[in-house]
Amino acid sequence: MQPPMIGVLLVNLGTPDAPETGPVRRYLAEFLADARVLDIPALPRMLLLYGAILPTRPQKSARAYRQIWDGARGSPLLFHSLDLADGLRQALGPGFHVELAMRYGQPPLDGAVLDRFDAAGCDRVIVVPLYPHYASSSTGSTLERLFAIAGARMVPPALTVVRDFYVHPGFISAQAAIALRALQDFRADHVLMSFHGLPERQVVATDLSGGQHCLKAADCCAAIVPANRACYRAQCHATARALAAAMDLPDGGWSVSFQSRLGRVPWIKPYTDEVLVERAQAGTRRLAVLTPSFVSDCLETLEEIAIRAKEDFVAAGGEDLRAVPCVNADPAWVSGLADLVRAHLPSA
Numbered sequence: 001m002q003p004p005m006i007g008v009l010l011v012n013l014g015t016p017d018a019p020e021t022g023p024v025r026r027y028l029a030e031f032l033a034d035a036r037v038l039d040i041p042a043l044p045r046m047l048l049l050y051g052a053i054l055p056t057r058p059q060k061s062a063r064a065y066r067q068i069w070d071g072a073r074g075s076p077l078l079f080h081s082l083d084l085a086d087g088l089r090q091a092l093g094p095g096f097h098v099e100l101a102m103r104y105g106q107p108p109l110d111g112a113v114l115d116r117f118d119a120a121g122c123d124r125v126i127v128v129p130l131y132p133h134y135a136s137s138s139t140g141s142t143l144e145r146l147f148a149i150a151g152a153r154m155v156p157p158a159l160t161v162v163r164d165f166y167v168h169p170g171f172i173s174a175q176a177a178i179a180l181r182a183l184q185d186f187r188a189d190h191v192l193m194s195f196h197g198l199p200e201r202q203v204v205a206t207d208l209s210g211g212q213h214c215l216k217a218a219d220c221c222a223a224i225v226p227a228n229r230a231c232y233r234a235q236c237h238a239t240a241r242a243l244a245a246a247m248d249l250p251d252g253g254w255s256v257s258f259q260s261r262l263g264r265v266p267w268i269k270p271y272t273d274e275v276l277v278e279r280a281q282a283g284t285r286r287l288a289v290l291t292p293s294f295v296s297d298c299l300e301t302l303e304e305i306a307i308r309a310k311e312d313f314v315a316a317g318g319e320d321l322r323a324v325p326c327v328n329a330d331p332a333w334v335s336g337l338a339d340l341v342r343a344h345l346p347s348a
Protein backbone atom coordinates (compact mmCIF):
# COMPACT_ATOMS: atom_id res chain seq x y z
CA MET A 1 0.00 0.00 0.00
CA GLN A 2 1.30 3.43 -1.00
CA PRO A 3 2.10 5.58 2.06
CA PRO A 4 0.07 8.80 2.31
CA MET A 5 1.54 12.01 0.95
CA ILE A 6 2.72 14.71 3.30
CA GLY A 7 1.52 18.19 2.39
CA VAL A 8 3.74 21.24 2.85
CA LEU A 9 2.11 24.66 2.75
CA LEU A 10 4.39 27.69 2.47
CA VAL A 11 2.67 30.98 3.28
CA ASN A 12 4.15 34.40 2.57
CA LEU A 13 2.57 37.77 3.26
CA GLY A 14 1.49 38.81 -0.22
CA THR A 15 1.90 41.32 -3.02
CA PRO A 16 -0.21 43.36 -5.44
CA ASP A 17 -0.98 41.78 -8.82
CA ALA A 18 0.55 44.73 -10.69
CA PRO A 19 2.47 47.92 -9.87
CA GLU A 20 -0.50 50.15 -10.62
CA THR A 21 -2.78 52.16 -8.37
CA GLY A 22 -5.85 49.89 -8.69
CA PRO A 23 -4.17 46.58 -7.83
CA VAL A 24 -2.12 48.22 -5.07
CA ARG A 25 -5.28 49.74 -3.60
CA ARG A 26 -7.00 46.33 -3.56
CA TYR A 27 -3.99 44.76 -1.88
CA LEU A 28 -3.68 47.48 0.76
CA ALA A 29 -7.42 47.37 1.45
CA GLU A 30 -7.22 43.64 2.19
CA PHE A 31 -3.98 43.91 4.15
CA LEU A 32 -4.83 46.91 6.30
CA ALA A 33 -8.42 45.82 6.99
CA ASP A 34 -6.94 42.95 9.02
CA ALA A 35 -7.54 43.66 12.72
CA ARG A 36 -4.17 42.06 13.55
CA VAL A 37 -2.37 44.54 11.27
CA LEU A 38 -4.19 47.75 12.19
CA ASP A 39 -4.98 46.64 15.71
CA ILE A 40 -7.52 49.30 16.62
CA PRO A 41 -11.32 48.99 16.95
CA ALA A 42 -13.24 48.28 13.75
CA LEU A 43 -14.86 51.68 13.22
CA PRO A 44 -11.67 53.74 13.70
CA ARG A 45 -9.78 51.21 11.57
CA MET A 46 -12.22 51.62 8.66
CA LEU A 47 -12.25 55.41 9.02
CA LEU A 48 -8.45 55.50 8.99
CA LEU A 49 -8.20 53.06 6.10
CA TYR A 50 -10.83 54.55 3.81
CA GLY A 51 -10.56 58.14 4.95
CA ALA A 52 -6.79 58.65 5.17
CA ILE A 53 -4.75 55.76 3.78
CA LEU A 54 -6.48 54.48 0.65
CA PRO A 55 -7.17 57.89 -0.94
CA THR A 56 -3.43 58.67 -1.23
CA ARG A 57 -1.11 55.77 -0.35
CA PRO A 58 -1.87 53.41 -3.29
CA GLN A 59 -0.58 55.87 -5.87
CA LYS A 60 2.62 56.46 -3.92
CA SER A 61 3.13 52.75 -3.29
CA ALA A 62 2.49 51.91 -6.95
CA ARG A 63 5.34 54.22 -7.96
CA ALA A 64 7.61 52.41 -5.51
CA TYR A 65 6.52 48.99 -6.80
CA ARG A 66 7.30 50.03 -10.38
CA GLN A 67 10.92 50.60 -9.39
CA ILE A 68 11.38 46.98 -8.35
CA TRP A 69 8.95 45.13 -10.63
CA ASP A 70 10.57 42.59 -12.92
CA GLY A 71 9.47 42.98 -16.53
CA ALA A 72 9.41 39.25 -17.17
CA ARG A 73 8.49 37.76 -13.79
CA GLY A 74 6.57 40.50 -11.99
CA SER A 75 6.60 40.86 -8.21
CA PRO A 76 9.94 39.85 -6.65
CA LEU A 77 8.24 38.56 -3.51
CA LEU A 78 6.01 36.31 -5.59
CA PHE A 79 8.60 34.88 -7.95
CA HIS A 80 11.15 34.33 -5.19
CA SER A 81 8.44 32.50 -3.20
CA LEU A 82 7.51 30.39 -6.22
CA ASP A 83 11.17 29.55 -6.77
CA LEU A 84 11.47 28.55 -3.13
CA ALA A 85 8.43 26.27 -3.40
CA ASP A 86 9.90 24.67 -6.54
CA GLY A 87 13.26 24.17 -4.87
CA LEU A 88 11.68 22.67 -1.77
CA ARG A 89 9.59 20.32 -3.92
CA GLN A 90 12.78 18.98 -5.51
CA ALA A 91 14.68 18.82 -2.22
CA LEU A 92 11.97 16.85 -0.42
CA GLY A 93 11.35 14.50 -3.34
CA PRO A 94 8.58 11.89 -3.66
CA GLY A 95 6.07 11.63 -0.87
CA PHE A 96 5.59 15.38 -0.44
CA HIS A 97 3.13 17.77 -2.06
CA VAL A 98 4.20 21.44 -1.80
CA GLU A 99 1.86 24.41 -2.21
CA LEU A 100 2.40 28.16 -1.90
CA ALA A 101 -0.20 30.63 -0.67
CA MET A 102 -0.25 34.31 0.23
CA ARG A 103 -2.00 35.69 3.28
CA TYR A 104 -3.16 38.61 1.11
CA GLY A 105 -3.45 38.58 -2.67
CA GLN A 106 -2.64 35.73 -5.05
CA PRO A 107 -2.33 32.75 -4.81
CA PRO A 108 -4.84 33.01 -1.95
CA LEU A 109 -4.86 31.24 1.38
CA ASP A 110 -8.32 29.72 1.00
CA GLY A 111 -10.22 26.45 0.89
CA ALA A 112 -8.98 25.67 -2.61
CA VAL A 113 -5.42 25.19 -1.43
CA LEU A 114 -6.63 22.64 1.14
CA ASP A 115 -8.66 20.94 -1.61
CA ARG A 116 -5.45 20.44 -3.57
CA PHE A 117 -3.86 18.69 -0.61
CA ASP A 118 -6.91 16.42 -0.38
CA ALA A 119 -6.71 15.67 -4.10
CA ALA A 120 -3.01 14.78 -3.74
CA GLY A 121 -3.84 12.26 -1.01
CA CYS A 122 -2.21 14.14 1.87
CA ASP A 123 -3.25 13.03 5.34
CA ARG A 124 -1.21 15.73 7.08
CA VAL A 125 -0.11 19.25 6.15
CA ILE A 126 3.02 20.87 7.53
CA VAL A 127 2.49 24.63 7.47
CA VAL A 128 5.46 26.99 7.19
CA PRO A 129 4.63 30.68 7.64
CA LEU A 130 7.60 32.29 5.92
CA TYR A 131 8.25 34.77 8.72
CA PRO A 132 11.37 34.00 10.79
CA HIS A 133 10.05 35.96 13.79
CA TYR A 134 6.67 35.81 15.48
CA ALA A 135 4.32 38.78 15.16
CA SER A 136 0.57 38.85 15.57
CA SER A 137 0.33 40.83 12.32
CA SER A 138 2.13 38.16 10.27
CA THR A 139 2.31 34.68 11.82
CA GLY A 140 -0.70 35.29 14.04
CA SER A 141 -2.86 36.56 11.19
CA THR A 142 -1.80 33.73 8.89
CA LEU A 143 -2.62 31.06 11.45
CA GLU A 144 -5.94 32.68 12.36
CA ARG A 145 -6.97 32.61 8.69
CA LEU A 146 -5.70 29.07 8.13
CA PHE A 147 -7.41 27.66 11.23
CA ALA A 148 -10.66 29.35 10.22
CA ILE A 149 -10.76 27.78 6.75
CA ALA A 150 -9.55 24.41 8.06
CA GLY A 151 -12.02 24.39 10.93
CA ALA A 152 -14.94 25.13 8.62
CA ARG A 153 -14.43 21.85 6.77
CA MET A 154 -16.44 18.75 7.61
CA VAL A 155 -13.15 16.90 8.14
CA PRO A 156 -10.47 19.41 9.14
CA PRO A 157 -6.97 18.43 8.01
CA ALA A 158 -4.25 17.47 10.47
CA LEU A 159 -2.02 20.53 10.62
CA THR A 160 1.52 20.82 11.98
CA VAL A 161 2.81 24.39 12.20
CA VAL A 162 6.48 25.34 11.87
CA ARG A 163 7.03 28.42 14.00
CA ASP A 164 9.66 31.07 14.59
CA PHE A 165 12.83 29.84 12.86
CA TYR A 166 14.78 33.00 13.72
CA VAL A 167 17.90 31.11 14.87
CA HIS A 168 17.46 27.87 12.96
CA PRO A 169 20.91 26.85 11.66
CA GLY A 170 19.64 26.46 8.09
CA PHE A 171 18.31 30.01 8.03
CA ILE A 172 21.25 31.63 9.80
CA SER A 173 23.95 29.83 7.82
CA ALA A 174 22.25 30.58 4.48
CA GLN A 175 21.79 34.29 5.26
CA ALA A 176 25.33 34.60 6.60
CA ALA A 177 26.83 32.93 3.51
CA ILE A 178 24.82 35.18 1.18
CA ALA A 179 25.97 38.26 3.11
CA LEU A 180 29.62 37.24 3.08
CA ARG A 181 29.48 36.71 -0.67
CA ALA A 182 27.71 40.00 -1.27
CA LEU A 183 30.17 41.94 0.87
CA GLN A 184 33.37 40.22 -0.26
CA ASP A 185 34.44 43.21 -2.39
CA PHE A 186 32.60 45.95 -0.49
CA ARG A 187 34.86 46.67 2.53
CA ALA A 188 31.98 47.69 4.78
CA ASP A 189 32.78 49.94 7.72
CA HIS A 190 29.66 48.75 9.52
CA VAL A 191 26.90 46.17 9.14
CA LEU A 192 23.36 47.24 9.96
CA MET A 193 20.72 44.56 10.47
CA SER A 194 17.42 46.23 9.66
CA PHE A 195 14.25 44.39 10.67
CA HIS A 196 10.67 45.31 9.87
CA GLY A 197 9.22 47.39 12.67
CA LEU A 198 6.12 46.93 14.82
CA PRO A 199 4.15 49.30 17.05
CA GLU A 200 5.47 49.08 20.60
CA ARG A 201 2.01 48.08 21.85
CA GLN A 202 2.14 44.89 19.77
CA VAL A 203 5.45 43.91 21.35
CA VAL A 204 4.20 44.61 24.85
CA ALA A 205 1.10 42.51 24.15
CA THR A 206 3.28 39.40 23.65
CA ASP A 207 5.07 39.81 27.00
CA LEU A 208 4.35 36.51 28.74
CA SER A 209 5.20 37.99 32.15
CA GLY A 210 2.09 40.13 32.03
CA GLY A 211 3.83 43.30 30.94
CA GLN A 212 6.73 43.19 33.40
CA HIS A 213 9.58 42.54 30.93
CA CYS A 214 9.24 43.80 27.34
CA LEU A 215 10.49 47.35 26.81
CA LYS A 216 10.94 47.80 30.56
CA ALA A 217 14.74 47.97 30.39
CA ALA A 218 17.37 48.80 27.79
CA ASP A 219 18.65 45.21 27.84
CA CYS A 220 15.24 43.47 27.74
CA CYS A 221 16.15 41.77 24.43
CA ALA A 222 19.68 40.73 25.41
CA ALA A 223 18.60 37.10 25.77
CA ILE A 224 15.56 34.94 25.10
CA VAL A 225 13.89 34.20 28.44
CA PRO A 226 10.42 32.81 29.30
CA ALA A 227 8.89 36.30 29.38
CA ASN A 228 10.00 37.33 25.88
CA ARG A 229 10.10 34.03 24.03
CA ALA A 230 7.23 35.24 21.79
CA CYS A 231 8.54 38.80 21.55
CA TYR A 232 9.27 39.92 17.98
CA ARG A 233 11.93 42.42 19.03
CA ALA A 234 13.75 39.90 21.23
CA GLN A 235 13.71 37.32 18.42
CA CYS A 236 15.12 39.89 15.98
CA HIS A 237 18.00 40.66 18.35
CA ALA A 238 18.64 36.92 18.70
CA THR A 239 18.84 36.63 14.90
CA ALA A 240 21.26 39.54 14.76
CA ARG A 241 23.53 37.98 17.38
CA ALA A 242 23.50 34.66 15.54
CA LEU A 243 24.30 36.30 12.20
CA ALA A 244 27.08 38.41 13.71
CA ALA A 245 28.65 35.26 15.12
CA ALA A 246 28.26 33.34 11.85
CA MET A 247 29.80 36.24 9.90
CA ASP A 248 32.56 36.75 12.51
CA LEU A 249 31.65 40.42 12.90
CA PRO A 250 33.57 42.28 15.61
CA ASP A 251 31.89 43.91 18.60
CA GLY A 252 30.88 47.40 17.54
CA GLY A 253 31.00 46.42 13.89
CA TRP A 254 27.27 45.75 13.66
CA SER A 255 24.00 47.04 15.03
CA VAL A 256 20.23 46.55 14.87
CA SER A 257 17.45 48.85 13.69
CA PHE A 258 13.79 48.69 12.63
CA GLN A 259 12.25 50.02 9.43
CA SER A 260 8.91 50.68 7.72
CA ARG A 261 7.06 52.42 10.53
CA LEU A 262 3.63 53.83 9.76
CA GLY A 263 1.65 56.51 11.57
CA ARG A 264 2.42 58.52 14.69
CA VAL A 265 2.30 55.91 17.45
CA PRO A 266 5.64 54.73 18.89
CA TRP A 267 7.24 51.82 17.03
CA ILE A 268 10.12 49.69 18.26
CA LYS A 269 13.44 51.50 18.13
CA PRO A 270 15.94 52.46 16.89
CA TYR A 271 14.47 53.54 13.56
CA THR A 272 16.45 52.57 10.46
CA ASP A 273 15.96 55.87 8.65
CA GLU A 274 17.39 57.76 11.63
CA VAL A 275 20.25 55.32 12.19
CA LEU A 276 21.37 55.68 8.56
CA VAL A 277 21.78 59.44 8.95
CA GLU A 278 23.44 59.12 12.35
CA ARG A 279 25.97 56.60 11.07
CA ALA A 280 26.84 58.75 8.03
CA GLN A 281 27.27 61.83 10.20
CA ALA A 282 29.43 59.84 12.63
CA GLY A 283 31.85 58.89 9.85
CA THR A 284 30.63 55.59 8.47
CA ARG A 285 31.50 55.71 4.79
CA ARG A 286 30.46 52.25 3.56
CA LEU A 287 27.42 50.67 5.13
CA ALA A 288 26.13 47.13 4.54
CA VAL A 289 22.47 46.45 5.35
CA LEU A 290 20.94 43.03 5.97
CA THR A 291 17.15 42.63 6.18
CA PRO A 292 16.73 39.26 7.93
CA SER A 293 13.07 39.62 8.92
CA PHE A 294 12.30 38.90 5.26
CA VAL A 295 12.99 35.60 3.51
CA SER A 296 12.11 37.06 0.10
CA ASP A 297 13.29 40.31 -1.41
CA CYS A 298 10.34 42.67 -1.73
CA LEU A 299 9.34 46.33 -1.66
CA GLU A 300 10.81 46.81 1.83
CA THR A 301 14.22 45.46 0.85
CA LEU A 302 14.58 46.46 -2.79
CA GLU A 303 12.98 49.92 -2.74
CA GLU A 304 13.04 51.05 0.89
CA ILE A 305 16.61 49.90 1.60
CA ALA A 306 18.48 49.35 -1.69
CA ILE A 307 17.13 52.57 -3.28
CA ARG A 308 15.74 55.04 -0.72
CA ALA A 309 17.97 54.20 2.21
CA LYS A 310 21.02 54.34 -0.02
CA GLU A 311 20.01 57.79 -1.27
CA ASP A 312 19.46 59.02 2.29
CA PHE A 313 22.76 57.60 3.51
CA VAL A 314 24.75 59.21 0.71
CA ALA A 315 22.89 62.52 1.12
CA ALA A 316 23.86 62.50 4.82
CA GLY A 317 27.55 62.15 3.97
CA GLY A 318 28.05 58.42 3.47
CA GLU A 319 29.91 57.06 0.46
CA ASP A 320 27.98 53.89 -0.41
CA LEU A 321 25.38 51.50 0.94
CA ARG A 322 25.02 47.88 -0.13
CA ALA A 323 21.79 45.99 0.51
CA VAL A 324 22.41 42.28 1.06
CA PRO A 325 19.92 39.96 -0.67
CA CYS A 326 17.48 37.91 1.37
CA VAL A 327 17.74 34.13 1.41
CA ASN A 328 15.13 33.94 -1.39
CA ALA A 329 15.55 30.52 -3.06
CA ASP A 330 19.27 30.18 -2.42
CA PRO A 331 20.21 26.47 -2.45
CA ALA A 332 21.49 26.66 1.13
CA TRP A 333 18.15 28.03 2.32
CA VAL A 334 16.21 25.46 0.29
CA SER A 335 18.25 22.75 2.01
CA GLY A 336 17.76 24.36 5.42
CA LEU A 337 14.02 24.67 4.87
CA ALA A 338 13.83 21.03 3.83
CA ASP A 339 15.57 20.09 7.10
CA LEU A 340 13.10 22.25 9.00
CA VAL A 341 10.17 20.50 7.34
CA ARG A 342 11.59 17.01 7.95
CA ALA A 343 12.08 17.87 11.63
CA HIS A 344 8.30 18.30 11.88
CA LEU A 345 7.35 14.97 10.34
CA PRO A 346 5.14 12.81 12.58
CA SER A 347 7.97 10.33 13.21
CA ALA A 348 10.54 12.99 13.94
